Amino acid sequence: MLNTFAAKFERLFDLTALESDGIRAIQIRPIYFTANQDLVREGDRATRCVIVLSGLACTSKVDETGKRQIAAFHISGDMPDLMGLHLEILDSDIRTVSECTVAFIDNSIIRKLCNHNPRLAAALWRETLIDASIFREWVNVGRRPALNRLAHLLCEVMRRMDAIGMADGLVCSFDLTQTDLSEATGLSVVHVNRQLQELRRRELITFVNGQLTVHNWAGLVGLAGFDEDYLHLAEAQHNQIN
């Protein structure tokens, strides 16, 4: 899986061009983290950015009542705090959800590359725009009933995993607890549990041991009201092909 990742970023960062900028090939050194570790904390000054190599990470925030709220999940190849390139202060935490390997790249390097290479800049900009699009969708989905909301989240994960080649048919890894799901959907753990049972009862999915299986994709999509346009998958692909 490091391979598919590397393929994306070698193209993205156009490693041959880097030499002419006097920057050696960017070192992507994988660093291992256990589950539930902070990678970035709200309020941190952005000096480098995270690349998720494997595992599941998330963007979250702790509200004044002490409850954690997950605003996004990040899978292999995602750069969750790319925003730090142009915003000094980060306004959310980035944490691992499952075990993860990640890499860090200094923002100064990326910024330098972007200045000399508008195509790279555009590609990274596009990544942040897709993130924004997903947030926007979550705003809307957050207003739908619990069952639909949950279904939508599962659709999104499955579709994104598939897009990076990490779904095997309609089976993929989604290694988190029901508590994590409750923080991502804004539902209580108890309610998540019951709604998951309902999804299973309808024979739409099974979800055990961090493995998600969709038995009826059309049914799940219909229930969720899932329209994948907001993921801009075709355009994200540009970043890999260009």
Next chain:
Amino acid sequence: MLNTFAAKFERLFDLTALESDGIRAIQIRPIYFTANQDLVREGDRATRCVIVLSGLACTSKVDETGKRQIAAFHISGDMPDLMGLHLEILDSDIRTVSECTVAFIDNSIIRKLCNHNPRLAAALWRETLIDASIFREWVNVGRRPALNRLAHLLCEVMRRMDAIGMADGLVCSFDLTQTDLSEATGLSVVHVNRQLQELRRRELITFVNGQLTVHNWAGLVGLAGFDEDYLHLAEAQHNQIN
């Protein structure tokens, strides 16, 4: 108000530099729209981008049940579909909420300028990152109880209006109906009405005739759990000062 706006964008687009690129000064021609008009429709191909000169606009989407959901409000100086620069297909509608004047700029021009002027590119990129940050906050806020959610929205509007010099003390224009508020918060109109009454009863705000007055800023902020960091106002200011 066109003046404060123009000041921002003349600096942003660095009009003197444009001449050397062989592009005449960008024409910002104000176009008038009545309330509740579409400026951009979901699925449109992005060819130009909108600048809000005056009035209130929003980003919204109609879900499969036919209900409109507002995901963001846009005030003077905002460029709500800047994302179209790098995403071909727009995944939301942009509409006027009150009467508005707006301008359009061709994406091709902006793209050309960005290629020659990394500082402009960074500034526009930053604008889209701040938008993303606001969406992310809305995801979180959407999970809080109705009263807090409403309070949070009002804090955000007041603070943003103030930041562009369009709040007079703790009074600002916020020209929308309770139906609009319900679409923005994901509450029923009836409930919005009652929660507004509650805010008034607590002597936190009054909201009549499209004019919002905050009587107790600290109280409202406390209730809302409003932490303005996510608006990145100081950094947005960069875009105006640079």
Next chain:
DNA sequence: CGGATCGTTGAGTTGTATCAAGACGGGTGG
């Protein structure tokens, strides 16, 4: 074996939606 984490269940409560109807106000046409 004991403790921790995670998943599951039941019962009671609260928040918010829905439905229905009335009040107010501004605009339009007779």
Next chain:
DNA sequence: CCACCCGTCTTGATACAACTCAACGATCCG
């Protein structure tokens, strides 16, 4: 000038979705 209409705001009553609290079962691991 009045009558009417439409959009908006407001109120009351009822229904339902989701939350909380509390407890128990199942694993896993030390």
